[in-house]
Amino acid sequence: MESEIREKIIGELIASNFEYKRLHKEHGDLEEKITALDKQRHLSPEDERLRKELQKKKLSGKDMMEKMVSKQIAAR
DSSP, rough: OOHHHHHHHHHHHHHHHHHHHHHHHHHHHHHHHHHHHSSSSOHHHHHHHHHHHHHHHOOOOOOOOOOOHHHHHHHH
């Protein structure tokens, strides 16, 4: 039940909230970049640094999205 409500709210936010939609797209883009780095056999120190930076940015965006979802849940 709760997951259905969350999914509905996420869909509504993607459709109506520009910032949420931007964060959602960015999250997917960052995931693709991290996955591409993970497929490499060996990462240079620069690639390791980039991977960590991308992960931090992805997590930060996910936290912001979660706050938006939580706020919508609390408002219902």
